[in-house]
Amino acid sequence: xxxxxxxxxxxxxxxxxxxxxxxxxxxxxxxxxxxxxxxxxxxxxxxxxxxxxxxxxxxxxxxxxxxxxxxxxxxxxxxxxxxxxxxxxxxxxxxxxxxxxxxxxxxxxxxxxxxxxxxxxxxxxxxxxxxxxxxxxxxxxxxxxxxxxxxxxxxxxxxxxxxxxxxxxxxxxxxxxxxxxxxxxxxxxxxxxxxxxxxxxxxxxxxxxxxxxxxxxxxxxxxxxxxxxxxxxxxxxxxxxxxxxxxxxxxxxxxxxxxxxxxxxxxxxxxxxxxxxxxxxxxxx
Numbered sequence: 156x157x158x159x160x161x162x163x164x165x166x167x168x169x170x171x172x173x174x175x176x177x178x179x180x181x182x183x184x185x186x187x188x189x190x191x192x193x194x195x196x197x198x199x200x201x202x203x204x205x206x207x208x209x210x211x212x213x214x215x216x217x218x219x220x221x222x223x224x225x226x227x228x229x230x231x232x233x234x235x236x237x238x239x240x241x242x243x244x245x246x247x248x249x250x251x252x253x254x255x256x257x258x259x260x261x262x263x264x265x266x267x268x269x270x271x272x273x274x275x276x277x278x279x280x281x282x283x284x285x286x287x288x289x290x291x292x293x294x295x296x297x298x299x300x301x302x303x304x305x306x307x308x309x310x311x312x313x314x315x316x317x318x319x320x321x322x323x324x325x326x327x328x329x330x331x332x333x334x335x336x337x338x339x340x341x342x343x344x345x346x347x348x349x350x351x352x353x354x355x356x357x358x359x360x361x362x363x364x365x366x367x368x369x370x371x372x373x374x375x376x377x378x379x380x381x382x383x384x385x386x387x388x389x390x391x392x393x394x395x396x397x398x399x400x401x402x403x404x405x406x407x408x409x410x411x412x413x414x415x416x417x418x419x420x421x422x423x424x425x426x427x428x429x430x431x432x433x434x435x436x437x438x439x440x
Contacts, residue, residue: 168397170195173246175239177229177286178256180207183306183351183385185214187253190389192220194397196251199223199242229256229282232289239289251396252290252303254283254328261317272320279324280331287335291344300343302396305332307350307407309415329407336405345404347395352411354383379412 179200227238294301311325336346
């Protein structure tokens with residue numbers, strides 16, 4: 156476990172808060188659960204895969220995190236409403252929602268089955284709205300305030316070959332983040348987002364960079380020269396939902412090592428060309 160995890164144990168910034176994380180049984184969702192739990196939050200993880208939930212429960216319990224689980228398909232509004240109501244009855248209210256559930260793979264648009272496009276949009280865009288509305292309504296009715304954190308990606312605004320399904324869905328989530336932030340601010344509900352660049356997660360390598368050559372090509376596009384760690388992404392997410400970020404809403408924090416900025420014409424050996432300066436004339440020209 157990284158050294159930073161030990162420091163997190165002394166951080167009680169989320170003590171007494173309850174966080175619901177969709178897609179929380181594996182990968183980034185699980186890592187965010189660890190980060191929030193180490194800061195004192197009680198964590199509920201939701202997934203449509205019961206096996207993922209059991210793995211996640213065991214991992215979080217081992218890290219000393221108080222955890223509840225719920226089988227839930229975010230694509231189904233009625234199921235989401237029931238799940239939120241049941242969790243609130245058991246836990247006393249949800250203070251933080253992390254919309255992490257997603258479906259990611261790379262496929263050229265002309266080869267993408269119609270059902271695949273619709274399914275990703277249904278999970279990412281519709282699922283985020285279903286969960287945000289259910290939890291947001293509760294936060295508003297309880298007059299408790301709260302935080303909703305959406306996980307997007309930089310290609311939501313840059314685009315990216317092979318990601319038309321995910322990019323379209325996450326662009327919608329980014330617009331939703333800003334819209335709900337403006338609409339629900341008067342209820343003290345903050346809505347924010349993180350946009351991770353490439354990071355290694357369970358199963359990600361096979362779906363996103365299945366060959367060493369492709370991985371190296373992705374790596375070469377990142378100015379900081381490396382992939383993020385899950386712990387780095389989760390730590391940033393934990394800050395955004397904490398009281399330290401209470402004046403932040405509608406914002407999207409980009410965590411990609413500068414990748415979305417591009418390498419520019421001075422990439423390569425990194426040498427900056429010397430520019431010979433002209434001697435000034437008597438008139439200063």
